[in-house]
Amino acid sequence: MQKTSDVAQLAAITKAMRRTVLQMITEAGSGHPGGSLSAAEIVVTLFFDVMRHDPANPKWPDRDRFILSKGHCCPILYAVMAECGYCPKDKLMTLRKLGSPYQGHPDVRFLPALEASTGSLGLGLSLGLGMALAARLNGGKSRSYVVLGDGEIQEGQVWESAMAAGFHRVDNLVAIVDYNQIQLDGFVKDIMELEPLADKWRSFGWHVVEAYGHDIAALQNAFGEASSMKGKPTCVIAHTIKGKGVSFMEGNPKYHGQAPTREECARALQELA
Amino acid sequence: MPAKTKYELPLGAATREAFGKALVELGRENPNVVALDADLSKSTYTAAFAKEFPGRFVECGIAEANMIAIGAGLASSGKIPFAASFSVFAMNKGFEQLRVTAAYPNVNLKVVGTHSGISIGEDGPSQMSVEDLSLACSLPGFTVLCPADETAMIELVKLAAAHVGPVFIRAGRPKVAKIYEAGRQFKIGESIELVEGSDVTLIATGLLVAESIRAAEALESEGISARVIDFPTIKPLDREAIARAARETGAIVVAEEHLVDGGLGVRVAQAVAEMHPAPMEFVGIQNTYAESGTPEQLLDKYGLLARDVAAAARRVLKRKR
Numbered sequence: 216m217q218k219t220s221d222v223a224q225l226a227a228i229t230k231a232m233r234r235t236v237l238q239m240i241t242e243a244g245s246g247h248p249g250g251s252l253s254a255a256e257i258v259v260t261l262f263f264d265v266m267r268h269d270p271a272n273p274k275w276p277d278r279d280r281f282i283l284s285k286g287h288c289c290p291i292l293y294a295v296m297a298e299c300g301y302c303p304k305d306k307l308m309t310l311r312k313l314g315s316p317y318q319g320h321p322d323v324r325f326l327p328a329l330e331a332s333t334g335s336l337g338l339g340l341s342l343g344l345g346m347a348l349a350a351r352l353n354g355g356k357s358r359s360y361v362v363l364g365d366g367e368i369q370e371g372q373v374w375e376s377a378m379a380a381g382f383h384r385v386d387n388l389v390a391i392v393d394y395n396q397i398q399l400d401g402f403v404k405d406i407m408e409l410e411p412l413a414d415k416w417r418s419f420g421w422h423v424v425e426a427y428g429h430d431i432a433a434l435q436n437a438f439g440e441a442s443s444m445k446g447k448p449t450c451v452i453a454h455t456i457k458g459k460g461v462s463f464m465e466g467n468p469k470y471h472g473q474a475p476t477r478e479e480c481a482r483a484l485q486e487l488a
Numbered sequence: 489m490p491a492k493t494k495y496e497l498p499l500g501a502a503t504r505e506a507f508g509k510a511l512v513e514l515g516r517e518n519p520n521v522v523a524l525d526a527d528l529s530k531s532t533y534t535a536a537f538a539k540e541f542p543g544r545f546v547e548c549g550i551a552e553a554n555m556i557a558i559g560a561g562l563a564s565s566g567k568i569p570f571a572a573s574f575s576v577f578a579m580n581k582g583f584e585q586l587r588v589t590a591a592y593p594n595v596n597l598k599v600v601g602t603h604s605g606i607s608i609g610e611d612g613p614s615q616m617s618v619e620d621l622s623l624a625c626s627l628p629g630f631t632v633l634c635p636a637d638e639t640a641m642i643e644l645v646k647l648a649a650a651h652v653g654p655v656f657i658r659a660g661r662p663k664v665a666k667i668y669e670a671g672r673q674f675k676i677g678e679s680i681e682l683v684e685g686s687d688v689t690l691i692a693t694g695l696l697v698a699e700s701i702r703a704a705e706a707l708e709s710e711g712i713s714a715r716v717i718d719f720p721t722i723k724p725l726d727r728e729a730i731a732r733a734a735r736e737t738g739a740i741v742v743a744e745e746h747l748v749d750g751g752l753g754v755r756v757a758q759a760v761a762e763m764h765p766a767p768m769e770f771v772g773i774q775n776t777y778a779e780s781g782t783p784e785q786l787l788d789k790y791g792l793l794a795r796d797v798a799a800a801a802r803r804v805l806k807r808k809r
Contacts, residue, residue: 276566323593331564332593335584341554342589345561345569348546352522352567359561372585375554382549 216299220264222431228298229259229431233460234487235294235307241480243311246319249470251291253395253455254362256429258283261360262295265438270300273328277355280330280346284339285364285393286320287472293317293326301328337370339363340390344380347388347448358387358442366398369407374419380448381420388448389441390421393428395457397468416450428453460487495683495701500666503694504602504659506638508533510645511570515541521649522562524548524571526555532572532602532659556582556599560589563596568649575601575617575658583623590654591627598648599624602659605745606778606786607695609661613777617658622750624656625723631676632723634658634744634752636697639668640720647676658694660745662783665698667718679726685715688801688808689733689740693719693752695792696743696771702794707801714801722752727759734764739808741800743771745792767807769800 219225233255240246258281262268266279283292290310297304302316309315316326320334331342343361350357363373380388394412396403403409413423422444426433434453441449457471458464461483464475475483501509514521515537522544529535529547538545546562548555552573559571571578578601579586590597604617624632631651635641641659648655667682674680682697683690683704692700697718704714715737717729733740740760742753753770760766773790787793 280565331561332588335588338557338585338589341557341585342561342564345558345563346565347561348558349562349565349567352544353565357565372551372553372557375549375551376558379548379551379554379558383546 216270218263220435225259225263225431228263229255230487232259232291232294232298234484236290237461237475237480237483239290239294239307239310240474241477242308243474245311245474246290247287247472248475249397249457249464250285250288250364250393250395252459252461252464253428253457254288254291254393255459256431256434257362257391257393257453258291258295260431260434260438262299264435266360267356273301277357279357280343280359282331282333282339282343282359282361283321284333284361285336285367286333289321292321296328302326336364336367337372340373340376343388344376344385347385348383350387351385358389360389360391362391362393364398365392365394365396365403365409366406368392368409377416377419377421384446385448386445389438389451390448391451391453393455394452395455397457397466397471399471401468413452420447422447422449423452424449425452425454428455429459462486495705497665497667497698497701499663501638502661502663503635503638503641504533504661506641507600507602507645507657507659508536510642511537512540514645514649515544518568518649520566521568521570522546524555524559524569526550526552526573526577528573531574532600534572552577552581553585556585557589559597560585560595568596568598570598570600572600572602574615575604575620576615579617579620579623586627591629594629594653596652596654598655598657600657600659603661604658605660605695606773606790607660607662607745607783609783609786610780612780616778618747618773618777619750620658621722621744621746621752625755627654629653630723631655631721633676633720634693634722635720636694636718637664637667639666639670639672640674643672643674644720647674651676660695664695667697674720677721677724677726679729680718680720681715681729682718683714683716685713686737687713687739688805689715689717689737690743690797690801691717691719691730691733691740691752691756692743693722695745696797699792699794700743700797703797703801706794706798712801712805719752722755725755725759727763730756730759731763734760734766738766739804740766740768741771741797741804742768743797746772748772748774767804769804771797771800
């Protein structure tokens, strides 16, 4: 894979990944397009620019770890990992099919290059914390990046791990909240309001950076700030748009967990041409 | 004063204490061994490890679910984590985490549940783990261990550390009878015949091993020859020993400090049904939660003494053809 810090190149990759995600989910006939599209810049920026990793040596012990705690948004992770060379591109369209490496939620048994099996919400930050603690014990440089859904952080365990990471001053741990404002049943603010979100993380001992999650340069700055932060874990609150990039999906709760029809997919791909 | 028994069973250390001792030894031998606890290190005996290896001990506070998943993260990065709590909290509060972050990705996490069963006594049922074996055995890929005494615990902790894959180890609060000489060798998945016998087999685990040995002695005085087998491993099950017992003695009693639903008994019954059907009886806690009391009072009230094992043996013998 070719890593790059060039914002235009990263944006081009992101657009291609959005197209792949939509095709994958359409082909599968089910899945979660909205949160894959909202997290696209985050995942691309991490894999193609920020993280220290090597697809030719996926189990390099000192690599950075990426955990998609909101496991239902795995299409974007699969598309990006395949683009990096971790797994076959030509099987991406087998998403959710029997025997596919691209299971409905990330499963290390089928895709060993994944760092964790996720899908049940609320578990990933604890896993990332464990991996970050292991890196600290080893005296290595490895950092853990955990992408959380906004709805997901209604789970109590997220705050157990947030408290523990703050208390133990785990500064090689980064949580990224994909704050797209929508969860399955509707708008987050109507189901279980999270605000004041930044204050919550700060009160748990975290450094907080807020960024527009579709601004690659802003994300690069946020991750850079996280890397230089000593003595505190960092939470990047990424303000995003659910369904970003497809006009009829943007901000529409319907596309949290519904595949586009073939016609809708065609329209979406035109918009992302 | 109870009469002196033929099989000497002097009182030894609690299995939780033996776990703490074994963990420190492991820590000295292997720098990859780490420990996690959730504010119970003085009770689970991980405190000695924490004192000797403060950098390798992760205090998780009172947050067992988080502890299990942090442990899984450490294991995924090559550590050999032992996460300890009261069994009731580790298994019940951490079950989903055990399922998703340990069992299903087959992560090298070791979970130690202390204060299992009802022999914790006065604290009562909210602290009593009577379904932990059932929960642990229901997790694909898990190895489930239930040592009967301190020697068994020390050896099985070592074996658990050497085994690659998730392991649950059940430990108890009270001091328990010594069954084994120090240094006795164990193997994961292997049961141990402690008393030879030909009329009936008493299969037991944990605290009920000593009670079953005492039951065998009482039965012997009535002319009944009872075989006693300790099952320190609940999963994978030693099916060979079970088939042999069914074939050679034709009647089986299973005794455990656990609900009869879902514990060792039903697992043995499945093996017996599949390999050599024979009448069986089950000694355990019967579809209820216990209460506060001394351990002795509770074991008496809930039917987990040698007397109860012997009575079950007499019942099963009446059904033997």
